[in-house]
Amino acid sequence: MATSVLLLDEQTIQHLGEIYHEAIHQIPPHAHYQLKLPSLSVTAYKSGKVVLQGTAVDKFIQKHDLTALTSTKKTNYDTNGLPEGFSNWSVIGSDEVGTGSYFGPLTVACAFVPKNLIKELQQLGVKDSKNLTDVQIQEIVPKIKALIPYKLLTLWPEKYNEVQQTKNLNEMKALLHNQAIKRLYQQINPDLLQAILIDEFCSPSNYYRYLGDQSAPLKSITYFKTKGESHHIAVAAASMIARDAFLEGLKTLSKEYGYPLLSGANASVDELASNILEYDGMELLSKVAKLHFANTQKAIDLVK
Known part of the structure; x- marks a missing residue:
């Protein structure tokens, strides 16, 4: 699936909206509209940025003579398969905790780290939760939550056991990751987001297969990497939030039962x-x- 980002003037954006008025699918935050066309999605933001995704991108651009207004930038990739400079991008990172523990919930968290807050998170001590003690995590996480947007989902054991009858663990994780990311994406300014990074637990093809008919926001700028926390601090922040929630979940269940x-x-x-x-x-x-x-x-x- 191809993706192009255009910078269009207000008149052109309004003109396209009038032409395809019946194809307006929804109005995302900070956007004029989102069109759902055959093999193409067109999201026009109030900033003038227009994101086209699908197999008919080039055809749409040519049809409306938009080439001259296209903002193009060739992306170079590092040895890890991520765009160069990725660690300094504004990214939503997503991770989960609890899959290796018999007791307690499965927790999935995603966090949006705009590039201007990366250094501040580093100074707080944000890094892979496996390299921190539980006490350190529980001290740092409230500061993370106060600084950046995040979403947290908790699947308690009783519900986990029910869902596990029909879905395998990776399928459950895929659905939870996607749900958390969609909720967080609706909360942030999409103009600031450059990428989504999911700590890889299955192949991307299986991830999207597990989602079935669920929509996946910004698939074209979503990356999957094992040890994602080493590639971007957003995944590290999500990992710490998820670990903190898992520990709190254990404490809650211990007290209750x-x-x-x-x-x-x-x-x-x-x-x-x-x-x-x-x-x-x-x-x-x-x-x-x-x-x-x-x-x-x-x-x-x-x-x-």
Whole structure:
């Protein structure tokens, strides 16, 4: 799918809106309109920027003689397959926490970091949550939240176990990431956004296949990278927000059900799960744990 960004005058934007009035799909924030045409999406922003996405981009430009007004810039890519200078762009980063822990929720967070706030986040100590202690994360996250826009989604174990009956883990993650990104995109000024970076947990083709008929905002400027936090601080910020929410989720469940729930999936977790099974049964375990993990069978064996 091709993408072109045009800089058009107000008269041209209004003229196109009149021609394709019946094709106006919606009016995104800070935009005049968004057109849904065959094989083409046209979003006209009040700044004069017009984003065309689809397979009919060139045809549309030629038809309306817009070539002379096109703002073109050849993009060079670094060895990681990201545009040069990407770490200094204004980016939405997205990450999740909880997929390797038997107890507790699955949390997905995305954060928008405009380039003018990158240094300030670095000074706060924002980096990959795996390189920080839980105490450090819980100290820094409130400062992150006060500084930048973000969205957080929490899938609690009881709902997780229900959804897992029909969707695999990567499918659940894809749907949550996409939902969080869409909500955050509606909250920010789209003129500032240069890219979206998702910490890669499956191939891009599978990610979009999992979304099914759900729309995915700005697919053409969405990138997937493992260890995404090393490529942009937005992913690191999202990772920390998600980790903080996961820890709070463990604390909430521990308090509600009276067991000191542990992070991870080790032998100590098996022992705790077996105690929950023995005294309160599978019904309670399903409210605090992800039952499809091998830990469930280990806990059952321990009870026997």
